[in-house]
Amino acid sequence: MSKNLHVAIVGATGAVGVELIKLLEKRHFPVGKLTLLASARSAGKLMPFAGDNVCVEELTEASFAGVDVAMFSAGGGISKQFAPVAVKAGAVVVDNSSAFRMDADVPLVVPEINGADIKRHKGIIANPNCTTAITLIALHPLHIEFRVKRIIASSYQAVSGTGAQAIEELRAQVAAIVGGQPVVKSVYPHQIAFNVLPHVDSFLETGYTKEEMKMQNEGRRIMHHPTFKASVTCVRVPVYRAHSVAVSAEFEKPVSLDRAREVLAKAPGLDVVDDPVGNLYPLPLHCAEKDNCEVGRLRYDCALDNGLAFWVSGDQLLKGAALNAIQIAEAL
């Protein structure tokens, strides 16, 4: 590809879109032209980029003329409708929605894990689910060493994973409670302030949510491990930014804590923060706006054979979304 690319961001005004714009600048992505696309409602809004203001345009079928890379983060429906349009117009699409993640023709990529899959693309590359990406950044190096069979995991997911309105809903609910006013809810079915909701994404007939099954479904594709099993409970917590996941993992080979620490210390995209007696362990508050994920609380699992338990935190707007998407675009 040429040095200066025409980049389009679909969903530019959303929580992930804002991070994408910041990262293009911060990482000196070779942007020749930046086209910001959103719904008609947001058209005309000015967004800062590289010392300038870029005007948001309404997304239409004509939006992708001359675009080299289109980064989609506006929900599965928009991706399904417009990603093929962008590809037809000659763009490579990096899609942050779940629309194409299970499509055999679309590589699903965490660059640190399966970056080589990018070259198999036929116009679209999918960005994985945020909780899955953050967990795999710590799990995959252990898998390479010990061969993971299955995990049981519980998540502690920040409201920014839902989007900008959810951040505002938590803020408004907390302000209302502090001020003695009634709590209003619209984004979540229940109050999120001072509460936790075992409900992320919609429910399947099995009783799992779609979000919970992404760990197994996407994990199998990303790790090239078709028999990987994952039982997950996804829970929304009143944290603004950065997800955390408690993981118990069972491996085929005998595990060694020392070796696990070595492997994790060398893993890309990951910092080991693990001195519990010194009160050092990954915290969502410390991972907010940080590129690398953090892993800690590493220990032999006391209920699983060849088992390790650990705790991983990461900014789901970055590694879980925008950063991963930019890394894919960089690899292109």
Add this chain to the structure above:
Amino acid sequence: MSKNLHVAIVGATGAVGVELIKLLEKRHFPVGKLTLLASARSAGKLMPFAGDNVCVEELTEASFAGVDVAMFSAGGGISKQFAPVAVKAGAVVVDNSSAFRMDADVPLVVPEINGADIKRHKGIIANPNCTTAITLIALHPLHIEFRVKRIIASSYQAVSGTGAQAIEELRAQVAAIVGGQPVVKSVYPHQIAFNVLPHVDSFLETGYTKEEMKMQNEGRRIMHHPTFKASVTCVRVPVYRAHSVAVSAEFEKPVSLDRAREVLAKAPGLDVVDDPVGNLYPLPLHCAEKDNCEVGRLRYDCALDNGLAFWVSGDQLLKGAALNAIQIAEAL
């Protein structure tokens, strides 16, 4: 025992002490005389009981003269020092601390599960850890039906589990953040507002915390199941009241979701709240100040053989502490 008992509460001004006083009144416990005991700092404070005010006295070795039932909730150190004194003075002690829970001479009791163990007491009966009690209220009926082998669990624990100062710390931190003031922390090593801490109780050499190992250690005693295994990650969340636990449980016998629902619907101390498509599942906010625990999100576990996954919430000041203690005293 006689109709009207002399009841003493040690730690009367703490979060659990306050609940004990309320429950004695609410449940018409046959109180002839109520003695409220606390540290010198709290002596002289008036606490409402049955339309009257009771003056808090300083705890000393002479405090237990004539006391029939002494309920301790002032930490392990106080229990170790004063519970034997109370027993010597003729009282039966119901101890909410961890001081005697692993003592073979002391029954560790959840009345719905092993109430029959109460009669083996030699003066002291121990009340279990709150997260353990809430989890077992849902797990034990399934164990009776399917024989549990092991569980992997993650907790979402409210700040009131730490005590009254922690409730105040969360409130003050939230008010500071809303008001744009700096956050002060003293109870927890890190900010708890808009954060989650994978750190409850102190760390063992294995990397687990003491709190995390209580599920296995206390679960074995309460369920009379010496090979029960539990790998737990305990996490403090910014919720004021009521703990929640995500549980994946593996059983010896094949499990049936229908049978599991029947068994849970009949279980004492438990309400099944499980219509996820209707947005009904246990929430800590709904369990606050409620006697019964709630279980929901019941599903076949997709990573364990003969496995069930579920989510349980319960007010840890009630079922996890004061209510369980009163139920033990009632059973006496």
